[in-house]
Amino acid sequence: MTRxxxxxxxxxxxxxxxxxxxxxxDVTLTIESWRNDDLAIWQEKLxxxxxxxxxxxxxxxxxxxPTEYNAALxxxxxxxxxxxxxxxxxxxxxxxxYNKKHLADLTGxxxxxxxxxxxxxxxxxxxxxxxxxxxxxxxxxxFIYNKDAFDQLKLSVPTTEEEFFAVLEKIKADGTYIPMAxxxxxxxxxxxxxxxxxxxNYWKGEEGRLALIEGEQKLTDEPWVEPYRVLAKWKDYxxxxxxxxxxxxxxxxxxxxxxAIYPAGSWEIAGFNTQAQFKMGAFPPPVKKAGDTCYIxxxxxxxxxxxxxxxxxxxxxxxxxxxxxPEFAEIYANALPGFFSLNSTAVxxxxxxxxxxxxxxxxxxxxxRSTYQILSRGTPNLENETWxxxxxxxxxxxxxxxxxxxxxxxxxxxxxPAK
Amino acid sequence: MDxxxxxxxxxxxxxxxxxxxxxxxxxxxILPLIETLRQSFFNTVDGEYxxxxxxxxxxxxxxxxxxxxxxxxxxNNVVFFLIHMAVQNPIGIALAAMLSVPKxxxxxxxxxxxxxxxxxxxxxxxFIWKLILSPxxxxxxxxxxxxxLKWLFAPWLxxxxxxxxxxxxxxxxxxxGIPMMxxxxxxxxxxxxxxxxxxxxxxxxxxxxxxxxxPLILPAIGIVSILTFVGNFNAFDLIYTVxxxxxxxxxxxxxxxxxxxxxxxxxxxxLGDRSMGATIATVMFLIILAGVSLYLFVIQRxxxxxxx
Numbered sequence: 001m002t003r004x005x006x007x008x009x010x011x012x013x014x015x016x017x018x019x020x021x022x023x024x025x026d027v028t029l030t031i032e033s034w035r036n037d038d039l040a041i042w043q044e045k046l047x048x049x050x051x052x053x054x055x056x057x058x059x060x061x062x063x064x065x066p067t068e069y070n071a072a073l074x075x076x077x078x079x080x081x082x083x084x085x086x087x088x089x090x091x092x093x094x095x096x097x098y099n100k101k102h103l104a105d106l107t108g109x110x111x112x113x114x115x116x117x118x119x120x121x122x123x124x125x126x127x128x129x130x131x132x133x134x135x136x137x138x139x140x141x142x143f144i145y146n147k148d149a150f151d152q153l154k155l156s157v158p159t160t161e162e163e164f165f166a167v168l169e170k171i172k173a174d175g176t177y178i179p180m181a182x183x184x185x186x187x188x189x190x191x192x193x194x195x196x197x198x199x200x201n202y203w204k205g206e207e208g209r210l211a212l213i214e215g216e217q218k219l220t221d222e223p224w225v226e227p228y229r230v231l232a233k234w235k236d237y238x239x240x241x242x243x244x245x246x247x248x249x250x251x252x253x254x255x256x257x258x259x260a261i262y263p264a265g266s267w268e269i270a271g272f273n274t275q276a277q278f279k280m281g282a283f284p285p286p287v288k289k290a291g292d293t294c295y296i297x298x299x300x301x302x303x304x305x306x307x308x309x310x311x312x313x314x315x316x317x318x319x320x321x322x323x324x325x326p327e328f329a330e331i332y333a334n335a336l337p338g339f340f341s342l343n344s345t346a347v348x349x350x351x352x353x354x355x356x357x358x359x360x361x362x363x364x365x366x367x368x369r370s371t372y373q374i375l376s377r378g379t380p381n382l383e384n385e386t387w388x389x390x391x392x393x394x395x396x397x398x399x400x401x402x403x404x405x406x407x408x409x410x411x412x413x414x415x416x417p418a419k
Numbered sequence: 420m421d422x423x424x425x426x427x428x429x430x431x432x433x434x435x436x437x438x439x440x441x442x443x444x445x446x447x448x449i450l451p452l453i454e455t456l457r458q459s460f461f462n463t464v465d466g467e468y469x470x471x472x473x474x475x476x477x478x479x480x481x482x483x484x485x486x487x488x489x490x491x492x493x494x495n496n497v498v499f500f501l502i503h504m505a506v507q508n509p510i511g512i513a514l515a516a517m518l519s520v521p522k523x524x525x526x527x528x529x530x531x532x533x534x535x536x537x538x539x540x541x542x543x544x545x546f547i548w549k550l551i552l553s554p555x556x557x558x559x560x561x562x563x564x565x566x567x568l569k570w571l572f573a574p575w576l577x578x579x580x581x582x583x584x585x586x587x588x589x590x591x592x593x594x595x596g597i598p599m600m601x602x603x604x605x606x607x608x609x610x611x612x613x614x615x616x617x618x619x620x621x622x623x624x625x626x627x628x629x630x631x632x633x634p635l636i637l638p639a640i641g642i643v644s645i646l647t648f649v650g651n652f653n654a655f656d657l658i659y660t661v662x663x664x665x666x667x668x669x670x671x672x673x674x675x676x677x678x679x680x681x682x683x684x685x686x687x688x689x690l691g692d693r694s695m696g697a698t699i700a701t702v703m704f705l706i707i708l709a710g711v712s713l714y715l716f717v718i719q720r721x722x723x724x725x726x727x
Contacts, residue, residue: 096690184577397668
């Protein structure tokens with residue numbers, strides 16, 4: 001009963017909404033998105049740039065709250081009232097929309113050739129045949145540090161695991177700063193900024209990630225347990241009461257200058273630039289031994305696709321081709337430092353911190369977060385379990401081996417790798 | 420003629436007065452409840468939505484992972500309830516007893532102040548307490564430092580062994596006004612004659628409370644207990660705002676409500692599973708039904724009531 005009412009309401013609103021536009025000759029494209037933070041950037045920079053080149057096509061950016069986006073989008077798509085362009089979450093959430101035929105196949109779209117396979121992996125079917133969203137941006141993990149604090153304590157940027165802990169030890173011995181700002185209360189910090197940040201160096205990025213999906217490696221294997229062992233050592237260098245420290249607490253500790261190192265995702269850059277009153281630098285996750293190949297988590301985070309039922313498919317494709325162009329990449333990456341373009345053409349960025357992050361792409365090998373593709377489809381959910389396990393390991397309530405064993409058992413209970 | 424005159428008029432007003440409540444209650448409570456119960460017997464098998472009988476329940480209780488999640492949530496829920504019964508209700512009764520002392524000044528002020536947190540949104544309560552107990556900016560470690568008790572402070576909300584107790588006590592703090600008010604009302608209802616008679620018999624002070632007042636407010640305590648039971652086994656909001664949907668650390672604050680939320684609506688990469696969610700909701704419904712029935716048919720019937 002409630003569902004039909006909902007449909008009726010949505011239908012009514014879409015008919016009424018489009019009735020007003022019927023008189024205009026221009027085609028109007030609506031973009032569904034969860035990035036309401038980006039509203040100003042779209043309205044002031046991206047849309048005018050597109051409209052100037054494509055007269056006759058108007059674009060409206062209509063975001064909703066991030067936590068409501070998936071549910072609201074599904075309801076709108078089922079009711080047939082969703083916008084023409086759909087901002088895509090990475091991996092399974094969007095794959096499900098494609099399988100339900102809500103998203104159109106974009107494999108042959110002009111401009112798709114600008115992206116590598118890894119860039120497209122988040123929005124490609126398991127067999128790799130069809131791509132259904134244009135990759136927009138990724139986020140890179142690493143460590144942001146307080147340059148003033150490092151100068152004051154005469155520290156140099158660590159490149160190996162050993163140097164990393166030596167630096168932490170020195171900051172701790174000095175006592176002016178909390179060595180590292182991270183908490184385990186919100187769980188995901190421990191997994192995302194901890195395990196997924198340093199992990200790729202141990203499981204060798206894509207190599208380990210794909211081996212895990214194919215069943216050749218297990219989470220109980222050394223490359224997957226070792227990052228947990230390293231994480232367990234972080235405990236001594238976190239602030240007092242880190243067990244109850246939340247994500248905003250960590251951000252504030254760092255930007256107020258009370259902590260020296262912050263395990264980061266590049267999405268922090270814009271916020272930190274406005275908040276922090278000191279100079280900042282960044283370094284990639286330290287490798288085990290000097291000279292080892294470094295791996296970074298360069299995680300596909302956001303893409304854009306075409307609503308399969310859009311009446312303006314041609315205009316929408318023109319827009320998507322523009323999104324795939326280097327021009328869009330440059331405007332987007334500079335307006336949102338920390339969200340890096342996935343375009344194969346190198347983008348010029350002005351923000352020094354963002355430049356530092358993106359420079360790692362040249363010297364290190366990129367991978368995505370290990371739990372996102374395929375492995376988090378079942379119950380128990382590997383990503384959520386990894387949050388809990390990482391927090392437990394740092395809290396010291398579970399040993400790295402126990403945590404790994406539990407994760408593997410959970411995965412084994414539903415995941416059968418294709419042989 | 421006589422027969423027609425004797426026929427009672429149809430009392431339409433009864434129907435008219437009942438209908439609005441009945442319609443609204445049916446639409447927002449009874450139908451969803453039936454739909455939930457129905458869904459717990461269905462699941463998607465090979466892409467087809469089919470009747471699976473008790474299959475979902477077999478999974479919930481038989482599969483070691485589901486079962487351990489469920490029993491963990493149920494155990495935490497029982498602890499959550501017991502802390503309320505052991506802390507909230509006795510303190511509520513004590514506060515009510517103190518408020519009903521006739522000589523007490525600023526009576527209305529205390530009453531309002533103690534009841535106020537109940538009126539606050541659980542989101543506000545959750546955030547306030549998260550800040551108070553924060554080891555970094557919290558006022559709790561600062562105040563404890565002032566009296567030299569800093570060593571007693573710990574990041575309670577972040578430790579698996581103390582998080583559930585901390586959250587329960589926050590909830591007790593918030594809802595203490597309800598038992599207080601209900602029991603306060605019951606105490607005011609005791610006629611002065613009874614108290615005077617007791618005083619003439621030489622029963623005063625504490626023994627008056629234990630022997631005269633407590634037996635007279637037992638029905639109110641029963642109501643408070645059953646309200647606490649239903650409220651606690653339906654609880655979700657405070658845990659969600661303070662500890663998040665994963666009810667960390669390590670599931671130590673996971674109660675049936677948060678388990679249901681995660682299962683039904685999904686969380687982060689976990690997609691929602693309506694059938695298993697409905698199954699958990701059904702089990703919750705049965706637990707609450709059993710508790711309420713026990714009270715209605717066993718305890719309430721044995722309770723002695725006094726008529727004045």
